[in-house]
Amino acid sequence: MTPEARPPRSGGHALPVAAVVLAILALWYLAALLGNWSGAADALVRAGAAPEAGAVAAATMAQERPVVPAPHQIAQELARSLFGLPVTSKRSLAYHASVTLSATLVGFGIGTALGLVLAVGIVHLRSVERSLMPWVVASQTVPILAVAPIVIVALGAAGLTGLLPKAVIAAYLCFFPVTVGMVKGLTSPDRMLADLMRTYSAGRRQTLWRLRLPAALPDLFAALKIAVAASLVGTIVGELPTGAQAGLGARLLAGSYYGQTVQIWAALVVAAALSALLVAAVSLAEAGMARLTGGRPSGAGAR
Template structure:
């Protein structure tokens, strides 16, 4: 209970500030409409109008909640207006990209730790790759792949993998190098081979680092997928909902898609956290 109260308090503060900002940002349109109609609005009427506009600058919390309810519960999951439908499209590309990024990140990390040339040659390029803005590289990847006849899920997954592999590389390298000199010397005393040292010492030691990086990577993969859906003119996915909302000035739709994406990211991070507890417990590294 002591942990829930601070969270609820912060949530209440955010909601109050959100309502205040909605009134402030939407009031100008309401006053302009009243001036054209040559009527005066009372403060109560002004507040009511600012919190019920069809296309507000900033939707009120209850408008976003109502849109989320309508597009998740009241719509069939096969409907093109269902956020469940669009969320599944985004999730599919996210998981594929996350899988590719994770495998590539682990493989690169193993090579970097065991090969001095890769450490000196690959790691700087991996770092440099993250300095390129994803908004700049995503359209290039999509155009190139489309010219090769590759479209749909694969381009989005590649961009998701591009964002997700780097946290895995960094975390896994740190984890594989976690054993200290005394532990490595002990393995040499046991006449352990390089493979045995890896499987029995380095890999188990890297697990906490790996799962910490996976939580970052899965969220980054989701961001990459949504970004990939924006420049491609996609008609499916949460990015498509954001895009169509911006085209037609449907700010409530935009905010509902943003909250759906945030909820999806939170769910993925929680799932990785659950897997972390299960794996570490089986390895005797957590209670």
């Protein structure tokens, strides 16, 4: 049987993935053991117990405020704060995730729209390319931690608080990959195809819609996957300097104030899971668009 005719093996990637997960868990437990050892030993001594190796090892996995929480401690906190509390509770991670998600989606929409407009202008107007492209690149050299307080204060002075300042910060991180990816995609068609469109007397608008835009879709969706994850990061960063009472950033800040490392790590896990879901949603949209246009999603080449 030729390689092309060989049927795909179901679950062929399960074993490598499981091996990587087990390796990560083993290293994580080892880090928790080593990072919490001295604190657990001191606690046993203060309690009048002998700091034997077995007792210390067991104590490292059950500290209330560990230096490095063990995976099972984070799992317990996730179960309690996601499923053991009402969604409307201020202590629920589901509530905080929904607050962060709303600002992320608004910022992603703003940044994507801005990036698309800039990309079309850069491709079609040389003056826009020369005047704006250097500033687009330079905007990303300023650390977001320096930009976020300025945006919060400026918009707050204008009476704009709540979701919008965080969305603006998310859009600031989002628009750059969309702009660069879309410019690359719009300029990807072969010159012969562009000449053929001119032969058919197609104008710029027709060339954009019938040639450049379909050719740009793979690069656009690749950029959107980066942009949506960057939007989540921008939203969380925007929640830090505001003293916000809701959102994953506020949860991280509260955990750092009170030394609740398990709470901090649980919020980080939820943020990572939320980012993965957003990227997966963009991938689903890409697959749907590929079916509509008869194309193929980016990265779906022959194996």
